[in-house]
Amino acid sequence: MTSPPNSPQQSVPSVDRVLNMNSVAALTEIHGRAPVTEAVRAVIDESRAAIGTDGEAALAGLEEGALTKRIGVRLELAAAPSLKPVFNLTGTVLHTNLGRAPLPVEAIAAMTEVAGAANLEYDLGSGKRGDRDSHLEALLAELTGAEAATVVNNNAAAVLLTLNSLAMRKEVPVSRGELIEIGGAFRIPDIMSRAGAKLVEVGTTNRTHLKDYAEAVGPKTAALMKVHTSNYRVEGFTKSVSGKELAGLARQHDLPLIEDLGSGTLVDLAQFGLPHEPTAAETVAAGVDVVTFSGDKLLGGPQAGLIVGRRDLIERIKKNPMKRALRLDKVTIAALAAVLRLYRDPDRLAQRVPTLRLLARDEADIRAAAERMRGPVAAALGDGFEVSVIACQSQIGSGSQPVERLPSAAIAIQPAGKRKGAGLSRLGNAFQKLPVPVVGRIHDDALLFDLRCLEDEAGFLAQLGGLDLI
Ligand SMILES: *Cc1c(COP(=O)(O)O)cnc(C)c1O
Numbered sequence: 001m002t003s004p005p006n007s008p009q010q011s012v013p014s015v016d017r018v019l020n021m022n023s024v025a026a027l028t029e030i031h032g033r034a035p036v037t038e039a040v041r042a043v044i045d046e047s048r049a050a051i052g053t054d055g056e057a058a059l060a061g062l063e064e065g066a067l068t069k070r071i072g073v074r075l076e077l078a079a080a081p082s083l084k085p086v087f088n089l090t091g092t093v094l095h096t097n098l099g100r101a102p103l104p105v106e107a108i109a110a111m112t113e114v115a116g117a118a119n120l121e122y123d124l125g126s127g128k129r130g131d132r133d134s135h136l137e138a139l140l141a142e143l144t145g146a147e148a149a150t151v152v153n154n155n156a157a158a159v160l161l162t163l164n165s166l167a168m169r170k171e172v173p174v175s176r177g178e179l180i181e182i183g184g185a186f187r188i189p190d191i192m193s194r195a196g197a198k199l200v201e202v203g204t205t206n207r208t209h210l211k212d213y214a215e216a217v218g219p220k221t222a223a224l225m226k227v228h229t230s231n232y233r234v235e236g237f238t239k240s241v242s243g244k245e246l247a248g249l250a251r252q253h254d255l256p257l258i259e260d261l262g263s264g265t266l267v268d269l270a271q272f273g274l275p276h277e278p279t280a281a282e283t284v285a286a287g288v289d290v291v292t293f294s295g296d297k298l299l300g301g302p303q304a305g306l307i308v309g310r311r312d313l314i315e316r317i318k319k320n321p322m323k324r325a326l327r328l329d330k331v332t333i334a335a336l337a338a339v340l341r342l343y344r345d346p347d348r349l350a351q352r353v354p355t356l357r358l359l360a361r362d363e364a365d366i367r368a369a370a371e372r373m374r375g376p377v378a379a380a381l382g383d384g385f386e387v388s389v390i391a392c393q394s395q396i397g398s399g400s401q402p403v404e405r406l407p408s409a410a411i412a413i414q415p416a417g418k419r420k421g422a423g424l425s426r427l428g429n430a431f432q433k434l435p436v437p438v439v440g441r442i443h444d445d446a447l448l449f450d451l452r453c454l455e456d457e458a459g460f461l462a463q464l465g466g467l468d469l470i
Contacts, residue, residue, distance in 0.1 A: 264293025
């Protein structure tokens with residue numbers, strides 16, 4: 001259908017005409033021909049639709065300057081990555097949805113260095129095929145006291161692979177008090193069945209004794225297993241069997257003992273004023289044969305699942321074809337190795353590993369930051385908001401020490417005066433639309449920014465001018 005003569009529809013230029021405008025052609029240099037053509041087509045379609053309802057304004061939007069601007073905005077939006085850095089001011093240091101551990105600069109540099117060709121599985125010198133685990137194994141052995149080590153995509157994969165390698169079509173007794181669910185559908189019974197192993201529940205929810213395990217051991221038993229109940233705590237009339245006691249029973253029956261340590265750590269966190277978590281070295285020393293833990297929880301590294309333990313068992317795990325499906329890439333291996341190297345110098349860990357630095361951060365230091373920033377934040381928000389400094393509590397996150405709280409300080413923002421009663425989620429949204437989105441939490445009718453994890457104060461303040469508060 002053609003438009004009647006002199007209708008506004010006729011004023012809509014063709015795609016080719018717009019593409020030939022000098023200012024639009026310039027965009028091609030930046031974004032490439034295909035994305036610009038697509039953006040031009042979309043903007044023209046939009047104008048054609050708008051002319052019917054909103055003739056005058058739509059016509060103004062067809063003038064070269066306005067048109068170029070609209071096309072440019074569309075291109076910028078399409079080119080922006082959806083995964084981007086944020087300010088994690090939630091107060092949860094290891095926030096799974098915000099990417100868990102922030103990496104040390106040493107790890108970031110190491111990732112960049114191996115981004116091109118690297119000797120990932122190549123033995124320099126002999127020219128023979130190498131093993132990607134070799135870049136981590138000696139370090140992990142040194143730091144945990146284990147004979148051997150291998151590494152996969154995350155701790156869930158480490159548990160799956162370990163059970164599949166050592167207990168396929170066989171039985172594994174686990175205490176009913178340790179049948180955990182970790183957020184995101186990781187449940188011990190499900191992982192066990194997906195691994196092809198049969199879970200044998202022993203004991204009760206609150207109390208499990210050594211004799212419960214002993215009674216469960218039979219001809220089909222392949223291994224004993226302990227799971228660190230990282231994300232909840234059973235209190236009161238409780239009893240669990242330690243790794244050391246269970247190791248004795250396992251040895252008696254010539255069975256391997258597996259422990260999922262969850263977060264796991266390589267150093268005693270008590271030195272940073274944090275609650276004690278069992279270290280991988282303590283667990284190995286207690287006689288556990290295979291220990292698995294995460295790379296991106298308390299360790300402070302990239303997402304990875306670390307498996308350390310007895311050489312013969314680690315060899316069986318490495319030979320499992322599933323290992324190939326769960327293996328790490330070179331960039332993650334480089335980052336993890338860099339983090340592990342930092343652990344060789346325990347004296348400087350609290351400065352160099354951001355996770356530990358943030359967890360160990362002093363309350364007074366956080367409060368001082370909040371006092372410093374209160375004024376500039378209030379100024380950026382303008383009238384209609386009350387900005388104060390309050391005491392709050394951070395948490396470790398990722399299921400580590402769930403009941404433990406770390407005293408901290410926050411900037412609290414409340415709509416007041418002319419904005420009294422305005423929605424806090426709208427205010428939160430405005431902060432999340434900034435170039436580096438700011439994620440806080442809503443608590444007691446205020447938007448809270450827990451400053452424990454804010455290290456780039458200048459970067460945070462610099463973008464507040466762009467807040468769109470409407
Ligand atoms: C966190 C956790 C897992 C899962 O580890 P990911 O590295 O997130 O895959 C498994 N078991 C326990 C006990 C955990 O705490």
